[in-house]
Amino acid sequence: MTTSAPARPIRIAMLGCGVVGTEVARFLLRDAEELGRRVGAPVELVGIAVRRLERTRSLDIPSELFTTDAKALVTRGDLDVVIEVIGGIEPARELILAALESGASVVTANKALLAEDGDTLYEAAVKAERDLYYEAAVAGAIPIVRPLRESLAGDRVERVLGIVNGTTNFILDAMTTTGAGFDDALDEAQRLGFAEADPTADVEGFDAAAKAAILAGLAFHTRVTIADVHREGITEVTAADVASASEIGSVVKLLAICEIDPEGSQVSVRVHPAMIPATHPLASVRGAYNAVFVESEAAGQLMFYGPGAGGAPTASAVLGDVVTVARHRVDGVFGPGETVHAQVEVLDIGRARTRYHVQIDVEDRPGVLAAVAEAFAVHDVSIKTVRQEGRGGDAQLVVVTHEADDAALAATVGQLRDLEMVRGVSSVMRVEGVS
Structure with a gap:
């Protein structure tokens, strides 16, 4: 009977050790054996980069894991996964790119960087044939x-x-x-x-x-x-x-x-x-x-x-990505990258369409409703319902529209504010989720 050689450990490094990072590190250390079974190879946390070493003294994490040299950590050449939980644009972008170029896959919770310059990260991941996963970037523990x-x-x-x-x-x-x-x-x-x-x-x-x-x-x-x-x-x-x-x-x-x-x-x-x-x-x-x-x-x-937030819930999403990416490293594959084949036009807000709830402070006298309705009609904004609240100096019309362009509604509000019998438009709010 022959036995296969034990799998090489999956080496993991982390950038940042705040609320989320601390929980990720604790779970990685506490559950290393179980996570290794799920991955198909031992998992090993080999380093954590932080800005100040003195802040790590109260953490229940071995002190020898910490370093202030983040660049040296991610470029050491033997890492399989780098977890980025420092946030912000720089130095996170520089460090993620360095990690990918050095052969590590990346798990990040950095929504700001992904939303600003995700294409650069994706391109680097594709070039390096490594994973870029970011479940924790959008809604904490929620898998979306x-x-x-x-x-x-x-x-x-x-x-x-x-x-x-x-x-x-x-x-x-x-x-x-x-x-x-x-x-x-x-x-x-x-x-x-x-x-x-x-x-x-x-x-x-x-x-x-x-x-x-x-x-x-x-x-x-x-x-x-x-x-x-x-x-x-x-x-x-x-x-x-x-x-x-x-x-x-x-x-x-x-x-x-x-x-x-x-x-x-x-x-x-x-x-x-x-x-x-x-x-x-x-x-x-x-x-x-x-x-x-x-x-x-x-x-x-x-x-x-x-x-949608919090140390442990967000750590759950990070660790889910870590397990997936680590499995890919064991199998010698990588997961889906960016899909931008559609490249459709992103509309300006003025062309977006929805319904509106508009509160208009008006004088309580004949002809007001007709003038207000005319302002909506001129800009092709159809009224669904209208009701009057209050009397005298407290009179107010509350209008709910059918679906209309945002620009048309803005023009309507502008005309309403110019009407002599309108004291002001006190509130404009969009109405969503209506069939």
Whole structure:
């Protein structure tokens, strides 16, 4: 009886050891034996690059693994997998490219870099014949990258709606359930640790926009960068907006929306607050949770739901990629790369089409409704419903439109503001998820 030689260990290095990196390292060390069985070869964490060694003293990770020389670590020449969890554009881009050029596959959670310059990373991975995996970059523990890249590769994805930022969802959910204003809800999110001290990337929609670019590229097989994504945050959402949504049976969510037209020639990618019906599956996503709702031709409607951030949940997504990439190294293959064969046009926001909820402060006198309706008609924006709220100095018209171009709605709002009997347009919000 003969026995095969033991498989060479899969050597893994990591860039960064913050909240996510710490959890990844602990799981790799604790579960090395079990992960090795799943991979088909022993797995070995051989190095972790950090900026400051003194910050590693409180971590339950062997001190000899740490180094401050990230470049030397990723170019040592014997690595199979490099995990990048430092974030940002540089030095992450330089280090990932160096790792690929040195023969290592890469697992990254870096949504900002992928959304800004993913094509450079993909091209380097293809040239090196190595993997580039990034499940953790979009929605934490939620598996959405692989379903779009692999499971739905034979289907035609038509639309992706996502709640992909836990901070903003927590804030809007708090405004919905308690009636709080934005500032109070943000304070509560910061107190509970759901929002950073500087929440700009979250509340202004930058984080969600990067994820939308990645989702759109995967769904529609075209190259989409963050510069292609129309972005609006939630800082202007008021308690009155949330109350108005409730009055029409809806809730307000910050949505990442990726759509392709029926001909497959134009894509719309946008991030903004929107009203969605309370009956829509995304409306029930509470707190800091994330969810991605996919509509495809053959599979129909699918929803992926779970924790979108946090050390352990995100580490789960990273480790899933590590196991897959390590298996590829054992088998001498590599997985799917970037698919950009479609290369369809990405629409400007003015050409995107949706429905709108418009609140108009008006004088309470005859002829107002006719003048307002005329402003909508001039710009070919069809009114679905209109109702008056309040009387006298508090009179307000609330208009819900049928689907219209964003540019047409903007022109309508501009004309409304010029009308003598209109005191102001107090709110304009898109309405999504309506058949």
